[in-house]
Amino acid sequence: MLYFEDLTPGRCFQTASHTLTLDEIRDFAGRYDPQFFHLDEAAAEHSVFNGLAASGWHVASVSMRLMVESELGSVANGLVGMKVDNLRWPRPTRAGDTLRAEITVLSQRASASQPGFGVVTLQWTTRNQNEEIAVQLETAIWVQRRNNDA
Amino acid sequence: MLYFEDLTPGRCFQTASHTLTLDEIRDFAGRYDPQFFHLDEAAAEHSVFNGLAASGWHVASVSMRLMVESELGSVANGLVGMKVDNLRWPRPTRAGDTLRAEITVLSQRASASQPGFGVVTLQWTTRNQNEEIAVQLETAIWVQRRNNDA
Secondary structure: OEOHHHOOOOOEEEEEEEEOOHHHHHHHHHHHOOOHHHHOHHHHOOOOOOOOOOOHHHHHHHHHHHHHOOHHHHEOOOOOEEEEEEEEOOOOOOOOOEEEEEEEEEEEEEOOOOOOEEEEEEEEEEEOOOOOEEEEEEEEEEEEOHHHHO | OEOHHHOOOOOEEEEEEEEOOHHHHHHHHHHHOOOHHHHOHHHHOOOOOOOOOOOHHHHHHHHHHHHHOOHHHHEOOOOOEEEEEEEEOOOOOOOOOEEEEEEEEEEEEEOOOOOOEEEEEEEEEEEOOOOOEEEEEEEEEEEEOHHHHO
């Protein structure tokens, strides 16, 4: 189990990988982002994506799952995001792309209001099989201190 | 159909509403954010959320669907987000909460590189049935200019 004290700046976590299928892309889009370029392969050829692309929220959500299932997912109180900044999708993610995330600790600080907790900022970068960035963001998570675990 | 020229600063769009069910919250969490406080009601009582809460990515994704189905969803080239900043979840969203979003145009500028397009920044605010903010973010979208439609 990981605590605030373990998440020192520069520490890096790697996730497993996940290959997105066309069915998964369409299923997510049908529920949460029903735009033609996420659903219809032929029509998507004439879209700004030049072909069917996954919803950006889907790419972020798949990255979240990879993170929960990584070593970082064992933080004592769970992965609880307080905010997200600089969320970018530099390129489309397609059916067949294999995603893998890397999470680096940027900073940590104790909480002034709740002495048993601290705030840790992380950068997540999810890359595809060509090492190109699919999604990147910075987030602050709320993490229990080890001393508070008694 | 809406074009860049229609998205003038201050213009505001309202979405329909959606009531989240426990099954939906667990379904999303099982696929994308399998942490106990999104899945197990009894265990979640002892979590930082003091009860079962929807994944933040789920709340954002439901907001996306409401936006796609709103008048703003009729932008000429689709809703294509380039980036997101200041994404915040000020409080947990629970089963039974009814979400509704409001989107305000913050700014617009022509694209230097692609004269047929412009960049429009938006603020989305999703509120629950008590008018409390469930999720809020700022985003920049890529929007076709009307002159380019011939």
